[in-house]
Amino acid sequence: MSAIVLAVIGLVAISSGYFFYSKFIAEKIYQLDPDFETPAHTMRDDVDYIPTHRIVLWGHHFTAVAGAAPIIGPAIAVIWGWLPAFIWVIGGTIFFAGVHDFGAIWASVRNRGTSVGSFSGDVVSPRARTLFMIVIFFLLLMVNAVFAVAISDALVASPSAVIPVWSAIAVAIVIGVLIYKVGVPILWPTVIGTIILYVVIYVGDRVPVELPEVFLGLGAAPQWIVILFAYALVASLLPVWLLLQPRDYINGIQLIIGLGLLFGAVFIANPTIVAPAFNTNVPEGTPPLIPLLFVTIACGAISGFHGLVASGTTAKQLNKETDARFVGYLGSSGEGLLALVTIIAVTAGFASLAEWEATYTAFGTTGIATFVAGGSTIIAAGTGLPVEFAATLLAVMAVLFAGTTMDAGVRLQRYIIQEWGTIYKIPTLQNGYIATFLAVGACLALAFGAGGSDGQGGMSIWPLFGTTNQLLAGLTLLVISIMLVKLRRRYIFTLVPMVFVTIMAFLAALYQLWDLFTSQQYVLVGLDILIVIAAIFVLLEATSAFFREKRAAAAPSG
Amino acid sequence: MHRLFDRRIIFVGGKGGVGKTTIAGALALMAADGGRTTLLVSTDPAHSLGDVFDMPIGNEETPLGPNLSGLEIDPEAEAERHIATVKMSMKSLVAPKMYGAIDRQIELARHSPGTMEAALLERMADLMVDARSRFDLLIFDTAPSGHTIRLLSLPELMAAWIDGMMSYRDRSRRLGEVLKVFSRDQSKEDGFGMIGGSQDEPDDSRDGRIKEILMTRRRKFHRARELLTDASTTAFLLVLNAERLPILESKKTLDLLSKFNVPVAGMIVNRLLPPDAGGDFLRERRLQEDEYREEIDQTFAGLRRIYLHLLPHDVHGVETLREIGEAMAEQLGGAFGAAKAP
Amino acid sequence: MKWADIKEKLRWCAYLASEAYNMPYRSTVARAKREQDDLFMLLIFSEMMGIPNPATYYTLELQPIMLERFHDWHTRMGMEHSPLDGFRCC
Numbered sequence: 001m002s003a004i005v006l007a008v009i010g011l012v013a014i015s016s017g018y019f020f021y022s023k024f025i026a027e028k029i030y031q032l033d034p035d036f037e038t039p040a041h042t043m044r045d046d047v048d049y050i051p052t053h054r055i056v057l058w059g060h061h062f063t064a065v066a067g068a069a070p071i072i073g074p075a076i077a078v079i080w081g082w083l084p085a086f087i088w089v090i091g092g093t094i095f096f097a098g099v100h101d102f103g104a105i106w107a108s109v110r111n112r113g114t115s116v117g118s119f120s121g122d123v124v125s126p127r128a129r130t131l132f133m134i135v136i137f138f139l140l141l142m143v144n145a146v147f148a149v150a151i152s153d154a155l156v157a158s159p160s161a162v163i164p165v166w167s168a169i170a171v172a173i174v175i176g177v178l179i180y181k182v183g184v185p186i187l188w189p190t191v192i193g194t195i196i197l198y199v200v201i202y203v204g205d206r207v208p209v210e211l212p213e214v215f216l217g218l219g220a221a222p223q224w225i226v227i228l229f230a231y232a233l234v235a236s237l238l239p240v241w242l243l244l245q246p247r248d249y250i251n252g253i254q255l256i257i258g259l260g261l262l263f264g265a266v267f268i269a270n271p272t273i274v275a276p277a278f279n280t281n282v283p284e285g286t287p288p289l290i291p292l293l294f295v296t297i298a299c300g301a302i303s304g305f306h307g308l309v310a311s312g313t314t315a316k317q318l319n320k321e322t323d324a325r326f327v328g329y330l331g332s333s334g335e336g337l338l339a340l341v342t343i344i345a346v347t348a349g350f351a352s353l354a355e356w357e358a359t360y361t362a363f364g365t366t367g368i369a370t371f372v373a374g375g376s377t378i379i380a381a382g383t384g385l386p387v388e389f390a391a392t393l394l395a396v397m398a399v400l401f402a403g404t405t406m407d408a409g410v411r412l413q414r415y416i417i418q419e420w421g422t423i424y425k426i427p428t429l430q431n432g433y434i435a436t437f438l439a440v441g442a443c444l445a446l447a448f449g450a451g452g453s454d455g456q457g458g459m460s461i462w463p464l465f466g467t468t469n470q471l472l473a474g475l476t477l478l479v480i481s482i483m484l485v486k487l488r489r490r491y492i493f494t495l496v497p498m499v500f501v502t503i504m505a506f507l508a509a510l511y512q513l514w515d516l517f518t519s520q521q522y523v524l525v526g527l528d529i530l531i532v533i534a535a536i537f538v539l540l541e542a543t544s545a546f547f548r549e550k551r552a553a554a555a556p557s558g
Numbered sequence: 559m560h561r562l563f564d565r566r567i568i569f570v571g572g573k574g575g576v577g578k579t580t581i582a583g584a585l586a587l588m589a590a591d592g593g594r595t596t597l598l599v600s601t602d603p604a605h606s607l608g609d610v611f612d613m614p615i616g617n618e619e620t621p622l623g624p625n626l627s628g629l630e631i632d633p634e635a636e637a638e639r640h641i642a643t644v645k646m647s648m649k650s651l652v653a654p655k656m657y658g659a660i661d662r663q664i665e666l667a668r669h670s671p672g673t674m675e676a677a678l679l680e681r682m683a684d685l686m687v688d689a690r691s692r693f694d695l696l697i698f699d700t701a702p703s704g705h706t707i708r709l710l711s712l713p714e715l716m717a718a719w720i721d722g723m724m725s726y727r728d729r730s731r732r733l734g735e736v737l738k739v740f741s742r743d744q745s746k747e748d749g750f751g752m753i754g755g756s757q758d759e760p761d762d763s764r765d766g767r768i769k770e771i772l773m774t775r776r777r778k779f780h781r782a783r784e785l786l787t788d789a790s791t792t793a794f795l796l797v798l799n800a801e802r803l804p805i806l807e808s809k810k811t812l813d814l815l816s817k818f819n820v821p822v823a824g825m826i827v828n829r830l831l832p833p834d835a836g837g838d839f840l841r842e843r844r845l846q847e848d849e850y851r852e853e854i855d856q857t858f859a860g861l862r863r864i865y866l867h868l869l870p871h872d873v874h875g876v877e878t879l880r881e882i883g884e885a886m887a888e889q890l891g892g893a894f895g896a897a898k899a900p
Numbered sequence: 901m902k903w904a905d906i907k908e909k910l911r912w913c914a915y916l917a918s919e920a921y922n923m924p925y926r927s928t929v930a931r932a933k934r935e936q937d938d939l940f941m942l943l944i945f946s947e948m949m950g951i952p953n954p955a956t957y958y959t960l961e962l963q964p965i966m967l968e969r970f971h972d973w974h975t976r977m978g979m980e981h982s983p984l985d986g987f988r989c990c
Binding site: 637640641643644647649650651652661666667670671672673676677680686716719720723726727729730734735740741742764766767772773775794890 | 968
């Protein structure tokens with residue numbers, strides 16, 4: 001079947017979702033009030049609380065959440081066929097992710113702009129808050145580890161991307177210096193920097209770089225993992241204007257260009273989807289579709305991680321309450337689009353079914369590389385650009401996204417460790433350098449502990465990451481539902497997604513417990529158990545709070 | 559004690575009751591007689607300077623004779639002045655109904671343990687720096703040892719504190735610069751409905767004033783410390799009696815002084831029994847005293863020592879001080895430096 | 901389309917781009933600066949809060965300058981009312 005059909009259905013569905021469903025939720029359920037004074041105004045301190053233009057906020061929210069996950073997830077999940085993945089991505093984006101991200105912003109705005117973890121203490125109970133924080137910490141741990149593995153795999157698979165990726169860092173530094181130190185206004189460095197980047201991408205193809213196969217007992221991929229964490233360490237310690245700030249900016253630009261190219265190419269080239277709608281011929285060892293589909297694709301359908309970003313920073317900068325719909329819903333819609341185009345890339349970017357099956361030989365072996373291979377074929381067919389150029393472009397895009405998430409994650413973890421140092425009075429933990437080392441060390445330990453010294457098994461963290469992500473999403477939705485109960489509004493639109501996602505996540509967690517145990521990944525088994533226990537406790541607390549509030553709301557007032 | 563009066567600042571210290579004030583007075587008189595304009599300052603809260611000179615001396619420079627002025631520092635008055643300045647600044651910033659609250663709050667600071675010492679040090683430091691232009695020599699009659707040691711160590715300690723405070727300001731200022739660059743384009747765009755933050759102006763001037771105050775203080779501390787540890791400018795004279803406790807205390811004092819690099823010029827062993835005082839009782843006492851003198855000579859072998867005997871009468875007034883001065887001059891010959899100011 | 905309109909559009913784009921560039925990190929730096937300032941504030945007013953400070957004589961002369969920010973500061977520290985019995989700014 002033609003990929004355009006999928007693209008059109010997806011685009012129409014998601015747009016309708018924004019125009020109709022989100023409007024309904026905004027007016028009837030969350031009841032956004034354009035005159036409500038948001039914390040950005042009432043608590044304005046020009047540090048965290050500053051009203052910001054909604055387009056800028058959307059851009060920031062979108063680039064913060066759109067990472068490599070909407071690429072990796074679908075790239076793995078189409079092993080079950082394109083239809084399940086497609087339905088979950090579209091349906092999830094419209095009815096789950098939109099409501100979740102949107103709701104997290106709204107809930108936070110109505111709670112003085114505090115993050116979901118914090119106000120769960122007020123809405124549910126203080127104990128719930130502690131447990132929430134624990135889940136969040138583990139989530140961050142896994143994000144860093146798994147992205148490091150994903151990036152290093154990608155760099156090994158695409159040696160031509162190595163130089164462009166690191167040149168992008170160099171370009172970012174130059175832009176940073178120009179804008180900050182020299183004072184050049186933004187537009188020119190943007191344009192020139194982007195051009196230089198794409199020139200380097202073109203050149204990088206001629207100069208592929210491969211790390212030695214074995215160095216100090218590590219294979220090529222593990223070597224990259226170490227280098228990446230060293231980079232994350234340095235990046236978080238340099239002044240922000242030098243590297244992080246311009247790099248985030250370049251990422252945003254790349255995202256827009258990449259998406260544009262891909263969708264444009266799809267419409268021009270009209271590739272055929274060769275993968276089956278429903279794969280009856282799944283390779284041995286592939287986990288069951290239900291529940292694993294729902295945790296393999298998290299970002300792009302619904303992701304708890306976004307709730308952190310949404311309530312953490314976005315809510316504090318919301319200018320008008322009505323902006324929440326634009327920023328939150330449209331933000332997750334954008335991500336859904338990225339997931340959609342990935343599905344198309346990894347199912348229509350192959351010449352034949354046989355070729356597709358030759359790539360999808362086992363669960364979890366596909367990822368960024370597959371996206372790059374499929375996507376570049378489509379771009380080449382649609383725009384006439386050389387296929388190697390397109391491949392390098394996509395690889396650079398995906399790697400840089402993952403890199404941004406990684407060092408943001410390392411920084412967040414460092415803050416958490418430093419906070420523990422203050423709460424439990426351990427002075428060494430409060431030191432920035434030590435905390436960063438610990439954060440990086442823990443992630444490295446997980447990356448290697450899961451994958452072994454050859455790093456091959458690293459991607460086995462992915463489903464666990466998805467599970468934790470969804471559990472967090474479920475918890476957030478439950479907290480939002482409790483708020484709605486207190487306000488005596490209909491909560492079914494948040495409760496149904498919550499129940500669905502939580503059940504799936506639990507089933508997936510149980511399945512993985514067995515799966516990881518039998519494949520002797522004891523480290524991950526331990527992690528799994530810890531997360532599940534914490535999540536159960538929060539669920540119990542939240543559920544009892546839910547019914548308590550229901551009874552209170554139902555009781556006659558006065 | 560080589561060329562003692564060539565120094566600009568002399569501290570006379572020792573345990574309580576050993577005769578510091580008398581010695582200080584005698585030295586001051588000698589210097590003044592020799593042509594050096596001298597200021598004699600008492601930092602002892604239990605001022606006895608006025609008693610020794612038989613004149614009332616207050617918190618302002620009081621002439622005691624040709625080339626000689628006296629001063630009894632009143633730390634309370636100093637603290638009061640400091641606090642009054644602070645109160646006034648604060649009151650200029652708030653509504654009148656808050657004045658009472660400010661008064662009450664600032665009063666608490668007056669009774670804080672370090673306040674008196676700090677006020678004392680302030681006046682001393684000012685004298686050490688300013689009075690030098692008007693006087694050839696400053697002689698400080700200090701409080702009993704412990705206080706003095708703490709006082710002399712304050713500049714170093716407080717310099718460290720100031721440096722710490724300034725580093726916080728520095729860090730804040732640097733971050734503020736970064737922030738300014740990040741907000742460069744904000745203020746231009748009110749047309750789009752967003753108003754940029756405008757805290758820059760008041761912050762800058764406030765930061766400037768804070769820095770100014772800290773820098774002034776820092777300079778004062780550093781200058782005081784420099785002077786205190788410079789052997790060509792400053793000398794510390796330790797006064798003791800040939801008794802057990804003063805000897806022990808002097809040892810401790812010397813250790814502390816060397817730790818803080820305060821140059822010690824010598825010791826004055828005061829109130830020795832006159833050799834011709836008669837009677838069995840006094841003979842016994844003199845034997846014991848000789849033991850102590852032995853001990854002093856051994857323990858403080860490296861230091862120049864002067865021995866002074868008890869006078870048959872109270873030290874009271876300028877004439878008796880001159881007697882003591884002559885006794886000291888005898889033992890050192892020209893060690894007190896040129897008789898006339900250059 | 902008039903040249904003025906185009907210029908206006910460009911100016912708007914430049915504004916968005918500039919905000920997109922600066923906004924995320926403005927907060928980070930502003931927060932770090934505020935923490936330094938808060939620490940300084942605490943050191944200056946520590947005696948008033950009951951924490952003995954040997955350098956009180958010297959912090960005293962800095963207090964008037966820091967007074968303006970005192971109210972914001974104690975609110976941020978989580979104290980709803982001024983911690984000083986004598987001095988009620990709110």
